[in-house]
Structure formats: structure tokens, C-alpha cells
Amino acid sequence: MGTVKHILWRSLNIVPVLLVVSALTFLVGRLTPGDPIEAQFARDHTPEQVEAIRASYGLTLPLWQQYVKWVKDLFTAGGGMSIVQNQPVFDILLPNFANTLILTAAGVVICAVLGVVIGVVAGTNHRGFLDRFAMLFVQTGSNLSVYWFGLILIWIFSLRLGWLPASGMESRNGGGFGDLLAHLVLPGLSAALISTLVLARFTRLGIIQESQSDYVRTFASQGVPRRRLVAKHIGRNILPAVVNIIGLEIGTLITGVIFVESVFNWPGIGTQLVNAVNGKDYPLIQGGVILVALCYLLVNLLTDITVDALNPRLRR
Amino acid sequence: MKFVKHARSAVVGAVALLTALALAACGGGANGGTAAGGPQGSGTPKAGGTLVSGLYLEPLALDPHRQGYWETYRVSSNVFEGLVKEDLSDPKGPTKLLPALATDWKASDGGKKWTFTLRGGVKFHDGSDFTAESVDKNVRRISDPAYEFYDKTSAARLAAWFGDLVKGRVVDDHTYEFEFSKPFLGFPRILAQSMSTLTIGNPATWEKYGNDGFADHPSGTGPYTFVSRTIGDRIVLKRNPNYWGPKPYLDELVFRVIPNNQTRLATLLSGEADIISYVQPEDVSTLESRGFQVPEGHGAAFLYFTFNFKNKAFQDKRVRQAVIQGIDRDRLAKEVYNGNAIPLHSLEPPGNEAYDPDARDFDYDPEAAKALLKEAGYGEGGLSFTIVADVANQNLAEWLQSRLKGIGVNVKVVTLDRPSYVARAFGKPEPDDGLSIDEYGGSYAEWLYQVYYTNIAVKGLVPADFPEITKALDKARYATDQDKRIELWKEADKKAREGAIAIPAVSLTRYYALGPNVRGFVYAATNWYDLTKVWLAG
Numbered sequence: 001m002g003t004v005k006h007i008l009w010r011s012l013n014i015v016p017v018l019l020v021v022s023a024l025t026f027l028v029g030r031l032t033p034g035d036p037i038e039a040q041f042a043r044d045h046t047p048e049q050v051e052a053i054r055a056s057y058g059l060t061l062p063l064w065q066q067y068v069k070w071v072k073d074l075f076t077a078g079g080g081m082s083i084v085q086n087q088p089v090f091d092i093l094l095p096n097f098a099n100t101l102i103l104t105a106a107g108v109v110i111c112a113v114l115g116v117v118i119g120v121v122a123g124t125n126h127r128g129f130l131d132r133f134a135m136l137f138v139q140t141g142s143n144l145s146v147y148w149f150g151l152i153l154i155w156i157f158s159l160r161l162g163w164l165p166a167s168g169m170e171s172r173n174g175g176g177f178g179d180l181l182a183h184l185v186l187p188g189l190s191a192a193l194i195s196t197l198v199l200a201r202f203t204r205l206g207i208i209q210e211s212q213s214d215y216v217r218t219f220a221s222q223g224v225p226r227r228r229l230v231a232k233h234i235g236r237n238i239l240p241a242v243v244n245i246i247g248l249e250i251g252t253l254i255t256g257v258i259f260v261e262s263v264f265n266w267p268g269i270g271t272q273l274v275n276a277v278n279g280k281d282y283p284l285i286q287g288g289v290i291l292v293a294l295c296y297l298l299v300n301l302l303t304d305i306t307v308d309a310l311n312p313r314l315r316r
Numbered sequence: 317m318k319f320v321k322h323a324r325s326a327v328v329g330a331v332a333l334l335t336a337l338a339l340a341a342c343g344g345g346a347n348g349g350t351a352a353g354g355p356q357g358s359g360t361p362k363a364g365g366t367l368v369s370g371l372y373l374e375p376l377a378l379d380p381h382r383q384g385y386w387e388t389y390r391v392s393s394n395v396f397e398g399l400v401k402e403d404l405s406d407p408k409g410p411t412k413l414l415p416a417l418a419t420d421w422k423a424s425d426g427g428k429k430w431t432f433t434l435r436g437g438v439k440f441h442d443g444s445d446f447t448a449e450s451v452d453k454n455v456r457r458i459s460d461p462a463y464e465f466y467d468k469t470s471a472a473r474l475a476a477w478f479g480d481l482v483k484g485r486v487v488d489d490h491t492y493e494f495e496f497s498k499p500f501l502g503f504p505r506i507l508a509q510s511m512s513t514l515t516i517g518n519p520a521t522w523e524k525y526g527n528d529g530f531a532d533h534p535s536g537t538g539p540y541t542f543v544s545r546t547i548g549d550r551i552v553l554k555r556n557p558n559y560w561g562p563k564p565y566l567d568e569l570v571f572r573v574i575p576n577n578q579t580r581l582a583t584l585l586s587g588e589a590d591i592i593s594y595v596q597p598e599d600v601s602t603l604e605s606r607g608f609q610v611p612e613g614h615g616a617a618f619l620y621f622t623f624n625f626k627n628k629a630f631q632d633k634r635v636r637q638a639v640i641q642g643i644d645r646d647r648l649a650k651e652v653y654n655g656n657a658i659p660l661h662s663l664e665p666p667g668n669e670a671y672d673p674d675a676r677d678f679d680y681d682p683e684a685a686k687a688l689l690k691e692a693g694y695g696e697g698g699l700s701f702t703i704v705a706d707v708a709n710q711n712l713a714e715w716l717q718s719r720l721k722g723i724g725v726n727v728k729v730v731t732l733d734r735p736s737y738v739a740r741a742f743g744k745p746e747p748d749d750g751l752s753i754d755e756y757g758g759s760y761a762e763w764l765y766q767v768y769y770t771n772i773a774v775k776g777l778v779p780a781d782f783p784e785i786t787k788a789l790d791k792a793r794y795a796t797d798q799d800k801r802i803e804l805w806k807e808a809d810k811k812a813r814e815g816a817i818a819i820p821a822v823s824l825t826r827y828y829a830l831g832p833n834v835r836g837f838v839y840a841a842t843n844w845y846d847l848t849k850v851w852l853a854g
Contacts, residue, residue, distance in 0.1 A: 033743075034735030040376075040384055042742035043756055044512065044770050045476060052472040085547055086377040086531050092547045151578055158586045166582040167574060168549075172368060265574045265583065267549030275374045275548060275575065280735035 007305060014297045018290065022074075025289045026067050029282045035059065036083045036280040057083055070286065079287035084279045089287035093269050097291060099169060100257055100268030102180075106188035107253045107260075111195040112246055118196070119203020124230055126208050134204075138197045146256060150190040150263035157186060167265035187264040191257050195249035202245050206238035240311040247303025251296045361836060365852045366568040370580045370592035374547065374573045377531035380515035381458050381470035386617075386843040387593065389510035391551055391571050393844055395441075396515045396536035399432055399451070400508045402759060402842050405849070407613045409841025410669040411759055413504055417446065417516055417537060426796040427499030434490040438560045440518040441535045441542070448486040453519035455484035455494075457527070465519075467527040476766065477506050477513060499796045505669065505760045510844060539564045539848050548573060564848035565836070581829075584608065590831040590852070597654040600826050609830040613839030616667030617757035618660055618823040619712070620767075622741075624749040625776030629699060634692040636816040639751070640678045641685035642723035643716065649822050652715050657822035662809055663764055665823050667841040670761035670805035677813040677820070685723040696724040701750025703729050706737045709753045712821075716751070742774050751819075759842040761805035764812065765793050772818055785811045 037054040045053070054060055058069070073080035078088030085092060122134035158166035165171065169183045210216060211234065219229055258270030265271065269288050276284035375388035380396045383389060399418035402411040418432040438446040456463035458470045459481055471478075480496045487493050494503070506513055518535035525533050534542045539561065540553035553569040572589060574580040577596050583589045585606065595603070600610050623630040623639075630636055645659035658666060662675035689699060705713040710731045717727040727750070732740060741752035754771060757763060768789060773779060779786045788811045792804035812818075828845070830837055836849045 032736070034737075034739035036735070038743060039735040039738045041473070042738050042770070042774065043754060044766055045473075046769055047774060049472055049475050052475070053469055056468040056472055081528065084374075084376055086379065086382065086528050087547070095546055096548050154579070154582050159582060162586070166586040166588060167579050168572065168583070168588065172366065172588060262576050263579055265572070265576065265579050267546060269548070271573070271575075272548035275573075278373075278575075278734050 003308075006308075007301075010301055010304060014294075014301070017297060018293060021293045022071065022286070022290060023067070025286045026070065026282075029280070029285055030063060030066075034280050036282060039280050040084065059083075070283065073283070074287070074290070079290075080283035082276075082281055082284045084276070084281040084284070089283050092284060093272065093287055093291060096267055096269050096272055099266060100254070100261070100270060102169075103184065103187055103191060103261065103266055103268060104250070104253050104257050106184045107191035107195070107257065108246070108250055110188050110192035111199055111249060111253065114192065115196040115199025115246075116203050116242065118200035120207060120230070122200065123204040123207025123211070124226075126211070131204075134200070138200055141193060141197045144193065146190055146193060146259050147263055149193055150186070150260060153186045153190060154264070169267055187260050187266050190263065191253055191260040194256065195253055198252075199242070199245050199249060203238065203242055206241055207234055210234040210237055240307050243310060244303060244307050247299060247306070250299045250303075254292055254295055254299075359835065359853060361565055361849075361851045362853065363563075363565045363851065364567050365565075366570060367566045367591065367834075367847065367850060367852065368570045368572060368589045369847075370572050370574045370583050370589040372577070372580060372592075372594040373575055375551065375571070378534035378542070378545070378551075379470075379531045380454070380517035380536065381467065381474060382531070383515070384473075384511050386510060390593070390844045391553075392515075392534070393510070393538070394540040394553055394569060394847060395534050395538045395542055396517055397538050398507050398509075398513065398515045399434075400504045402508045402840070404840040404842070404844070404846035405838050406841055407611075407839055409614075409616065409667040409759065410671065411667070411840065411842050413508055416508075417451075421504055423501065423503075423798070425495075427501040427503075427798075428496050430494045430496075430500075430503050431487070432492050432494075434492060435560065436490055438537050439558055440520065440537055441556060442518060442520060443558075444518065444520055446516070446537055447489050448492045449489075450519055451492045451516065452484055452486050454514060454516050455481075457519075457522065458514065459484070465522050465527055467522075470527075474512050474514070477503075477762075499794045501795050501798055501801050502760060502762045502793070506762060509758060509760060540569055543568075562848065565851035566847065569847060584829055584831065587831065590834050591837070592829050593827065595826055595829045597652075597656040597824070597826065599829075600654065600656055603829050607832045609832070609834065609837075610826050611828060611830070611837065611839040612825055613827075614658060614666045614823050614825050614841060615757070615827060615839075615843045616665055616759040616763075616841060617755060617843055618665035619709075619753065619755045619821040620660075620663065621716075621751045621753055621819040621821060622772055622775050623751060623777075623818065624701075624745045625778075626745055627701060627747060627750055627776075629694070629701065630750060632692050633816055634688045635694065635699065637678055638685040638688040638692070638723065639720070639725070640816055640819050641681045641688070642720055642725065643819065643821075644680040644719065645821060646680070647719075648712075648715065652712050653822060653824065656826040657824050659822055660820040661813070663767060663812055663818060663820050664761065664805065664809050665757040665763075665820070667759050667823075667843075668757065668761060668763060669759060670764070670802050670809060672806055672809070675806075675809065675813065678816065682723050689723065689725070694725075697726060698724070700726040700728070700748070702746065702748045703727055703751045703753070704737065704741050704745070704749050705729065705731050705753045706734055707731045709755075712753060742771075745775070757823075757843070761802060762793065764805060764809055765789050767818075768812065777817060782815055782817065785815050785817065788812075 041050050041053055070080055078090040080089055082089055082092055118134050122131040125131045154166045157164045164185055165183050171179050261268045261270030262274050273288045371387045373387050375391050376384045378392050383392055397416045401414050401416040403414050417435055419435050420433040423430055457465050457467050458474045460466055480498050482495045482497050485493045521533055521535045522530045539556055539559045541556045543552040543554050545551045551571040555564055555567050574583055580592050581599055584592045603610050623636055649657040649659045661677045664670040703713045703716055713729045717729050720727050788808035792808045795801045795804050833853045835851050835853050
């Protein structure tokens with residue numbers, strides 16, 4: 001009973017956070033220089049003509065009226081009309097949002113598997129050759145720019161080796177699940193890069209710290225095999241922390257995917273949002289941010305619930 | 317136990333990846349994967365196939381009266397047609413005007429009245445007939461507030477050329493008449509343009525889906541029909557079996573939106589696209605060495621720099637002229653664009669009907685520039701200003717900065733994202749702003765009028781302060797003698813050059829890149845292309 005109440009309470013918390021996010025996104029758009037009409041029309045229309053176009057989109061109304069109208073549109077009019085594309089915002093975003101989730105999911109899988117594996121190998125070989133090598137890899141990788149890393153991957157695996165496609169999510173003549181996987185490898189790796197390394201570091205540290213704790217020393221002195229110790233006892237103890245980090249990293253991944261999408265031309269909302277920002281398409285930017293924020297909050301909520309469930313000390 | 321074993325194999329995988337990275341980073345030379353270019357002869361055109369085109373930006377709404385950006389028109393010109401079109405098989409220009417939905421047109425009443433004979437037997441994509449009534453509904457959508465489907469935003473977008481329209485009139489089923497309050501001899505050329513003009517959409521579509529719904533169901537008379545669009549991904553068109561004109565070769569056109577320059581290039585190189593726009597000058601040699609085609613030519617566009625007339629320094633003609641004389645445009649074309657650009661000295665770019673290759677404003681002369689600056693009260697290091705540019709033009713801005721140092725001018729460079737750039741250059745410049753960099757142009761001579769009253773005037777030039785230019789522009793815009801029209805525009809351009817009101821810079825000569833097996837493509841001397849003559853070999 002207590003747990004259900006707890007989850008409900010946490011879910012309710014999402015509402016005020018979303019409200020604040022919506023107001024902030026709205027204001028950031030309006031208070032920074034540039035507006036969608038000027039960006040599109042200033043170069044071939046006189047200021048009077050630009051103003052007439054602006055008025056035709058209701059952009060000359062007082063700010064609070066525009067905000068109220070937009071919040072209403074979020075619920076009733078598909079997030080309002082995109083100014084640049086003349087289509088309801090969610091009609092534009094939702095089909096591609098699924099693609100973003102696919103890429104994020106691939107990133108999460110790669111991050112979870114690679115990150116834990118690297119961390120465990122390094123942690124169990126503390127100060128050994130594998131540890132040093134893994135840490136060199138982690139150090140170098142953490143300083144790579146995702147953008148650059150993505151381009152290098154394209155250059156090697158698409159252009160030089162010709163193994164994998166350079167962009168998009170399906171081949172010219174379409175293709176099935178295998179085709180999708182082939183398109184996922186490079187962007188998935190780029191998206192997961194930073195998070196994988198963060199997770200590897202945490203996992204390694206967790207293992208090293210746990211290895212030095214008293215119970216481990218006691219077990220070891222009683223002859224419990226090292227592998228069993230790591231798998232059964234240390235692993236069990238650092239699991240909640242690892243899940244917590246993965247949860248946090250999913251948030252990072254969702255936002256990071258936006259850059260990766262633009263490098264690999266992945267047809268997700270990242271590509272759309274970059275375009276929207278370039279055209280300062282207010283409703284599209286706002287709708288996109290709300291969508292990403294909502295995901296972030298939901299993932300955090302799920303992580304909290306999972307971590308609670310995995311940690312016996314938090315059970316009542 | 318298993319856990320650790322798996323962990324080991326994954327580490328081996330990671331090491332392999334790292335090694336691959338290291339090896340690849342060391343490896344040089346490029347003869348990988350891509351097919352070598354076949355013989356460039358035309359061969360016998362072959363019908364069928366899908367052409368994938370990589371666009372550098374997301375097209376805007378596929379609505380004949382709301383479209384903007386050439387990339388939009390490179391897609392939509394396959395769906396919608398105008399009454400008149402340009403000859404897109406001409407790489408030199410100025411392109412001839414050809415009949416499209418109108419077979420014939422003539423002016424009367426000193427250029428105030430235009431009568432168009434419309435093509436018979438043309439059908440919209442939904443099978444309905446194209447008649448004078450269809451033209452009338454298009455005209456009313458952009459000009460008649462009493463029409464149920466009057467579209468305010470379209471009207472505002474088209475006001476630049478249709479502001480003087482008194483009325484449109486159906487004469488008979490296949491004759492339509494426009495009446496303007498002032499002479500408008502440039503009208504047919506304007507009708508053949510892409511933006512802010514009267515391209516013909518299917519009125520049944522907006523009557524069914526509303527003005528905002530049109531772009532979801534674009535319908536016209538063109539050689540291709542709309543299949544689907546995913547914003548941020550692609551637009552798919554298929555051949556219109558009932559097209560009135562010569563049948564296009566390709567079955568399907570796919571336009572993928574690939575804004576990232578490197579990714580767009582990689583997509584072409586890996587064979588996932590057949591044609592891309594906006595090739596970067598530094599990529600031309602890579603492409604050619606791998607057998608890809610990068611046709612030489614020019615559009616009707618150019619880069620130019622405009623002055624911030626709100627900055628007091630630039631209200632002095634001597635200062636503006638000095639800056640022009642301080643820039644070596646031949647060198648600019650070579651150094652910033654690897655020689656893939658034509659240096660320009662006039663505001664009517666190549667491809668424009670009033671382009672004059674011999675026109676000169678002020679030649680490069682650093683000594684004269686310094687002398688002029690001194691005369692205007694700015695000795696060595698006395699003049700400082702900021703160049704404001706879109707991030708895409710950062711190289712160019714920095715090149716200008718280093719060159720202007722040569723005439724003793726201190727320049728600061730500020731680069732901004734697109735909306736912030738437009739807001740600052742076109743809206744509220746800082747007091748120290750001096751130059752901004754734009755890229756635009758058109759094949760119509762009226763372009764000069766447009767650039768003067770928008771790009772240049774919006775940056776603080778007061779037309780009344782330049783009566784010679786203003787008068788010459790009006791004379792050309794409202795000319796009444798067709799034979800003198802182009803001469804009048806050239807005259808106006810000369811006045812603009814003498815006034816040193818802007819700095820024409822360069823026009824790019826490489827813009828599209830094509831896969832080795834693409835045939836029949838022409839880099840037309842305007843800002844879009846004709847895909848109906850394109851076919852795929854092999």
C-alpha cells in the first residue's frame with residue numbers, strides 16, 4: 001500500500017515540473033533574438049510585409065495570450081501549428097519520436113552491456129594490465145566529441161570498409177529487421193559512447209570499493225572462490241547503484257541522441273528539432289522539448305521504482 | 317563464471333574496435349569501395365528506377381503560395397507548375413521563358429494588362445480539369461479577402477509582386493487576364509519563379525482540406541504526384557501517368573533531408589543517394605577523384621555583403637567605396653572557394669536576365685582605398701567595425717577580416733546561428749556592425765528592386781537619400797517598352813554600383829554532385845533543376 005502511494009505521489013510530481021518546463025521553453029524562445037517569420041522572410045520582404053505575415057500567425061498578440069493558447073493547443077490542437085511547416089506539431093513529431101526511442105533503446109543496450117562488462121573486467125583486475133588498458137580507453141573515449149566520433153565511424157565503416165550504411169534507418173530498397181540493425185550499429189555506438197564510459201567507471205569503482213569491505217575479506221578468507229564472490233555478493237551489492245546510473249544515463253542518452261541523429265541523419269525528433277531551432281519554429285521546438293522532458297521524467301520515475309525494488313534496505 | 321567469460325569476450329571486441337580505429341586513422345589514400353565513373357556519353361535514356369536526392373535543408377510547406385527556399389522548389393516544382401517556366405536545359409542563361417500551363421501570353425495597355433491563353437487537356441492529380449476557373453481560384457486565394465479560402469499568409473508572402481494587382485478575370489474557359497494598377501512587364505518572368513509567386517495548386521484540395529491542410533495533400537498538375545512526407549526524413553513522389561508533357565524517365569523521386577554537410581557527402585559516396593545539393597568547395601576534388609560528377613555551371617545566386625547604414629561611418633560613400641576597393645574578389649574566389657566561384661562586380665548575378673559580365677563597380681586597389689579612408693577622416697587603424705555572419709560563412713568572414721587589415725581597417729567577426737543572425741543583421745544591428753553576409757539572387761531582373769528594398773534598405777539605407785538609384789529602379793520596374801526593359805535594369809544596376817551601396821562578392825560554380833550513373837542532369841542557370849530528363853544508367 002505504501003509503495004503504491006509513493007509511486008502515485010512521485011507521478012503527480014511530474015505535473016508541476018512539466019508546467020515549469022513549458023513556461024521556460026516558451027520564454028527562452030521568445031526572449032532570445034530572432035523569430036521564425038523574420039528568419040524566413042526578412043531577406044525578401046520589406047519590414048511591413050514581414051509584419052503582416054507575423055500577424056497572420058498570431059505572433060503579434062501579447063505573450064501571455066500566446067502562452068495560454070499554446071498550452072491549450074497542447075491538449076486540443078496537437079501541440080499547435082508548426083509555423084514553418086503548417087502542420088500540427090505532434091503530427092510532425094510523433095512518427096519520428098518512435099525512431100528516436102529505437103535509437104535510444106539501442107544506445108541503452110550497448111551502454112548497459114559494454115559499460116558493465118568494461119567496469120567488471122577493470123574492477124576485478126584492479127591495477128592489472130586489463131584495468132590499465134580499460135581505463136586508458138575510458139579516459140580517451142570520454143574526451144572524444146560525439147560528433148567527431150560519429151564521423152570517424154562513418155568514414156571507417158561506411159566509406160572505407162563499406163560494411164555499414166552511412167545514414168538514415170533503411171536501405172534504398174527498404175529492408176527488414178536486419179537492415180534496421182545494420183543502420184543502428186554506428187549511431188547506437190556513438191550515442192552510447194559517453195554513457196558507456198561513465199557506467200564503466202562507476203561499475204569499476206563499485207567493485208573495487210566492495211572488494212575492500214570486511215565481508216568480502218571474510219568470505220575470501222573462508223575460501224569462497226573469487227568469481228563466485230564477484231558474481232553473487234559484490235554484484236548484488238552494486239546492482240542498485242548500477243541501475244541508478246543506467247537510469248540517469250538514459251536521460252543523457254535521450255538528449256545526446258539529438259546530436260547523433262544529426263550526424264547519422266537518423267530520422268528522429270533530434271533532426272527535426274535541429275531544423276526547428278534553425279528556423280526558430282516556436283511551437284515545434286516547444287512541443288519537442290516537452291516530449292523529451294516528459295520522457296526524461298518518466299525514465300527517472302521508473303528508475304526510482306526499480307532501484308527501490310532492488311534494494312532490500314529500502315523495503316519496508 | 318560465465319559472467320566474467322562474457323566480459324572477456326566483450327573486452328576483446330572493444331579492443332578490436334579500438335585497433336580498427338587506430339589502424340584506420342593511420343591509413344591513407346582512397347581507392348575504396350566506390351565505383352569508378354563510367355563513360356560520360358549520354359547513351360540511350362532508360363526509363364524506370366528511383367532517384368534519391370539529398371537536400372541540405374528541410375523544405376518548407378509544399379503549398380504553391382506558401383513555399384520558400386530553393387530546396388523546397390526543387391521538390392515542389394515536380395508537383396506544381398506555373399503558367400510560365402524557365403528553360404532548365406540551359407546551363408548558361410539567361411534562361412528563356414517557355415510555355416507551361418499557359419501556351420501564350422501578351423501584354424496590353426502599356427504592360428498593365430496581361431492575357432494568358434491556357435493549355436487545354438491538362439488535368440490536376442485528382443483528375444479534375446485545369447481551366448481558367450482554377451487559375452482564378454489561385455488568384456483569389458492570394459488576393460481576394462471575399463473568397464472563402466482567402467489565405468492571409470499567402471497574400472502577405474506574394475504582396476511583393478501582386479501588391480499592384482487590381483483584379484484577375486476569367487475571359488473564357490482557357491483565357492485568363494490579370495490587370496495591374498501599374499505597368500509590369502517583368503510579370504511572365506516573375507510567374508516562372510519559385511517563391512512569392514503564383515504557382516498553380518489544385519483548388520479542390522484547399523476546398524477539401526482547408527488552407528492549412530493543403531501542404532499535407534499537395535496536388536497540382538506536375539510530372540510527379542505526391543506520395544508521402546515525413547518531416548525530418550524524406551519526401552516521396554511518383555511519376556504522374558497522366559502528365560500532359562513529355563513523360564519523365566524516373567518512376568520515383570525520393571528527397572532525403574540531410575542537413576549535415578559531411579553526412580550528405582558520405583551518403584552520396586556510399587551510394588545511398590544519387591544527387592546532393594550544396595556541395596562544399598573543398599569536397600569537389602574528393603568527389604571527382606572517385607568518379608562522381610560535379611557539374612560546372614552557375615545558378616542565379618550569389619554571395620554579397622551589405623553595409624549597416626545605421627553605422628555613421630557607412631553613411632559616407634568614400635568609406636563604402638574604400639571597403640569595396642580593399643577586397644580582392646578574384647583572390648576571394650580562389651582562397652575561400654578553391655576557385656569554384658566567379659568573382660562578381662554587379663548586383664545582377666550570372667543567370668539573371670540583366671547580368672552583364674563586363675559590369676564593374678570598383679576594382680581592387682588598396683592604395684586608393686587607404687587614401688579614400690584618410691580623406692574621410694579614418695587614418696591607419698582609424699576605422700573599426702564588426703562583420704556579422706551566419707556560422708556557415710565563418711571562413712569567409714575571417715578572410716575578409718584578414719584582407720581588410722591590409723587597408724588599415726580593424727574588423728571583429730561575430731558569427732551566429734541563422735535566426736540570431738537574421739535578427740541582428742536585418743532587425744537590430746549593434747552600433748559597431750559594419751557588414752553582413754548574405755546569399756540570394758534570382759534570374760529575374762526585378763531582383764535588383766527586391767534586394768534594394770529588402771536586404772539593403774532594411775539595413776538602414778534611406779531610399780530618399782539615393783534619388784538617382786531609386787528613380788532608375790522605378791523606371792525599370794514600371795517600364796512600358798518591352799524592348800527597353802533589360803536596358804533599364806542594367807542602367808539601374810549601374811547607378812547602384814556607382815552608389816557603392818553593397819558589395820557583390822562571388823557566385824558558386826559547383827553546387828550539385830551526382831552519382832557516377834546519373835545521366836541527363838543539367839546544372840541550369842537558375843536556382844533549381846529539371847529531374848524529368850534525368851535517368852539512371854546501368
